[in-house]
Amino acid sequence: MQPTESWIKDWSYGLSPAEEREISGELVRIFQKFWCWAELDQKSKSTQQRYSASLHAMGGWAVQEVAEKKARMDAHRLLVEATSGGGGPLIYLDREEWQKELDTVCRKLSKFLCSQC
Numbered sequence: 001m002q003p004t005e006s007w008i009k010d011w012s013y014g015l016s017p018a019e020e021r022e023i024s025g026e027l028v029r030i031f032q033k034f035w036c037w038a039e040l041d042q043k044s045k046s047t048q049q050r051y052s053a054s055l056h057a058m059g060g061w062a063v064q065e066v067a068e069k070k071a072r073m074d075a076h077r078l079l080v081e082a083t084s085g086g087g088g089p090l091i092y093l094d095r096e097e098w099q100k101e102l103d104t105v106c107r108k109l110s111k112f113l114c115s116q117c
Helices: 017-037 045-069 075-083 096-115
Strands: none
Touching: 017 045, 017 075, 017 096, 045 075, 045 096, 075 096
């Protein structure tokens, strides 16, 4: 459940493979540090699954943003901007409960990211 390098393959869109791999690697490292910071290994399996699913979705969204804009972006800055509004980006348009969970994880991720500044 913890973020792993295998997520990089999941986030491949094929629009800009080199940039996608680079940003994906950065995201996985940030998410792994966040996982440790939030002490998620000590949480219940269901909490770990919720965080894992939300982080995976955020990573996919972030890689797609970079690939579609075809502009090199720093993963940390991209995540800070995406989570600074008290939630996360709109990923689950038709799944309100999933979006609420993502927003909850993004609020905690935002605290972590700001503590790294």
